[in-house]
Amino acid sequence: MKINKDLDAKIQQFPQDLVYLAKILLSEIESGKKSHSQIEEMIRQEIREIVLEEMGE
Template structure:
């Protein structure tokens, strides 16, 4: 799909942590196995981990 290729190019421009998170979310959305609330939980957990990592630096 052209959209996925375009998104992939844009995601590659993200900082490493955001790129990982974006790929994870796109994969979950494409698989369609998780509910919106489960995907939101994944986002919250990843953000929490990123924030904690930054605080520890």
């Protein structure tokens, strides 16, 4: 449990977009419902969205 609290504290120091992505990733890993390739695709999609949003600014 202490590891999760320490990890959460470190995640909170990330830029806001990465906090969201990290929390989703940890949630999916802990649930064990998605395969590694599904999680990788989810990460790629989120990163793509972040990049596109930043390019639009």
